[in-house]
Amino acid sequence: MDYKKLVDILKLEPHPEGGYFKETYRSEQTLALEGGEVRNVSTAIYYLLENKKKSSFHRIKSDELWFFHQGEPLEIVFIKNGELHTVLLGNSLENGEVPQLKIEANLWFGAKILGGNGYSLVSCTVAPGFDFLDFELADRDVLLQEYPSLKEVIEEFTH
Template identity: 45%
Template sequence: MDLLSGQDQSNRIDVLIDTLKLEKHPEGGFYSETYRSTQSTANKEGVLMTSIYFLLTSENVSNFHKISNDELWFHHEGSPIVIHTLQDEMHKEYILGKSYKEACSPQHLVKGNTIFGSAVLEPNSYALVSCVVSPGFEFKDFKLFSYDELIKEFPNEKEIIKRLTP
């Protein structure tokens, strides 16, 4: 993994935001939808698949949220990302990246209805990933969580809940 340093990294983030036409995402980070299937689900309530570019930096996180459908994450460049899940009264961490060290994987599946958030692993860094949702992502299926909502269900996870809530 070759991380850029200092000004080069800041420039790279600006280039990615500009070139990929990334906008601020409600959960944190920056995104751009790159694909929305033209085929509908069997019940005609959504599309079969969507895909986005998603950029996180050390200055922002993906706050805890959930969506109804499965989401596959693919790492493209930059720092590994730690994907944090809260499920069955447990906090788990998965490392998404290309270093193949310490259980690091270049792709990760987050099952639908899982509460999750993420942050870059390295200080002063960024990560560019793609996220594919099937059936396709719709904002009506998106729920962002507050600290108060999560601490009731996961009282032993105060530190990570505080870090990954707005």
């Protein structure tokens, strides 16, 4: 299936980090965070990347689970303890891909399609639930100062 058809069928909208998304679930239950902010207990979205587009380095204040649905494997990169980690999200377990991945709260991460052609359709759930107030796109210069040894990947996943 063509990615444009999926965008239309699922009614996806452009996401600020790159790609397309649509919120599919927001729990009615809420909880109070340490700072007094109130968040829904959980949220879920469809997320789609196509061709050479990337999910730019960003971070959120909650854990995020990624689930692979269809298309090409998705290469997810994240920085943890100053080191770069790469995980392939996909259905080919025999080739080292995993169908689900947890990104811990406050880690810088991004994604791209392995090989750069086609599309990847995934779902992401966030708990406590996603709020754009908890979303931060990476500033290239700030990340380069903090992680100079990761210059190449920082330049690839930032604007």
